[in-house]
Amino acid sequence: MAELEVLNVSAGYRGRPVLRDVNLEYGAGIHVLLGPNGAGKTTAFRVLAGILAPFEGTVLVDGTAPHTHTETKSLIALATHRSALAPRLSVVDNLRYWARVLGLPPRPSEERIAEVLDLLGLTDLADRRIGSLSRGQNQRAGLAKAFLGRPPILLLDEPMSGLDPTTTSQLTEYLRGLANEGHTVVVSTHALADANRFADDVTVLQKGRIVGRGEPAALRTALLGSAYRLRVRGSGDMPAVLDRLGLRYEEQQGAVVVEVSDERAAEALVADLVREGIGVREVVPARNPLEDVYQQLQTEVPAPADGRRIP
Numbered sequence: 001m002a003e004l005e006v007l008n009v010s011a012g013y014r015g016r017p018v019l020r021d022v023n024l025e026y027g028a029g030i031h032v033l034l035g036p037n038g039a040g041k042t043t044a045f046r047v048l049a050g051i052l053a054p055f056e057g058t059v060l061v062d063g064t065a066p067h068t069h070t071e072t073k074s075l076i077a078l079a080t081h082r083s084a085l086a087p088r089l090s091v092v093d094n095l096r097y098w099a100r101v102l103g104l105p106p107r108p109s110e111e112r113i114a115e116v117l118d119l120l121g122l123t124d125l126a127d128r129r130i131g132s133l134s135r136g137q138n139q140r141a142g143l144a145k146a147f148l149g150r151p152p153i154l155l156l157d158e159p160m161s162g163l164d165p166t167t168t169s170q171l172t173e174y175l176r177g178l179a180n181e182g183h184t185v186v187v188s189t190h191a192l193a194d195a196n197r198f199a200d201d202v203t204v205l206q207k208g209r210i211v212g213r214g215e216p217a218a219l220r221t222a223l224l225g226s227a228y229r230l231r232v233r234g235s236g237d238m239p240a241v242l243d244r245l246g247l248r249y250e251e252q253q254g255a256v257v258v259e260v261s262d263e264r265a266a267e268a269l270v271a272d273l274v275r276e277g278i279g280v281r282e283v284v285p286a287r288n289p290l291e292d293v294y295q296q297l298q299t300e301v302p303a304p305a306d307g308r309r310i311p
């Protein structure tokens with residue numbers, strides 16, 4: 001396990017800041033980085049990986065900086081849409097090259113190469129030149145390279161983009177396994193449903209600043225207040241009961257969407273409905289809380305937050 005710390009980091013290009021005063025600490029788990037186009041996610045990954053030096057502040061992995069310590073940098077693998085693989089070499093020869101760079105011994109490295117090829121559905125494409133692959137296949141080859149040396153810290157910039165649903169679900173299962181083994185996995189994505197499903201916590205970046213961090217539902221509450229929308233399906237005259245309870249609701253496609261303050265209020269609502277003789281068949285959040293967060297980002301800039309998790 002490795003701890004990744006980002007302390008008061010400002011960074012950017014040619015003196016122009018993109019990231020401003022970013023503070024984060026990441027340990028074992030799957031950490032999702034969310035933010036609109038241009039928010040600074042890729043820049044953050046380049047800084048975390050030790051590739052782009054910050055203007056101010058420090059990045060530390062278990063106490064040492066990847067920007068100045070090669071051994072520390074080798075604890076981190078970064079996968080972006082530019083896989084940095086040699087286009088004229090085959091997939092397998094690229095991986096053999098990187099296995100040598102990583103210093104993996106030959107026999108186990110051939111086994112490991114076979115494993116990552118299989119994991120990413122590349123076994124049949126092993127002898128194809130990188131330059132002849134489709135975008136999704138190229139993306140998979142870049143991920144295979146990142147996974148090869150089992151680094152304690154994985155930084156994956158939009159790893160699911162361009163992947164088919166089967167590969168996406170195999171990948172998320174693999175990432176969960178790594179996180180359970182103690183790896184630190186940081187993933188950026190625009191796929192909110194995926195993020196909501198696999199994130200241990202979400203960091204929201206907007207215009208280079210962290211504006212929130214936490215588990216998706218907690219983040220939504222912290223950024224948008226406590227309104228929580230539930231889709232309730234049940235028997236009986238639910239609208240009349242909701243009127244009596246003084247709750248705001250709207251009817252949608254055979255269900256009622258009710259606004260309550262938080263999860264505890266949702267539990268109280270179910271108890272009230274049952275007490276009123278309504279047979280509740282289904283209670284689910286009306287939509288992914290991250291969609292609310294994302295939608296809000298399009299309209300206003302929340303106050304900056306530090307990178308600590310919202311409990």
Ligand SMILES: Nc1ncnc2c1ncn2[C@@H]1O[C@H](COP(=O)(O)OP(=O)(O)OP(=O)(O)O)[C@@H](O)[C@H]1O
Pocket residue numbers: 013018035036037038039040041042043044
């Ligand atoms: N090499 C570079 N030189 C100068 N400016 C850059 C460079 N790379 C990125 N930028 C600028 O930095 C800002 C943040 O870009 P970045 O790629 O980090 O955003 P992002 O959140 O990853 O976006 P997306 O979701 O579109 O991938 C943008 O304004 C971008 O134009």
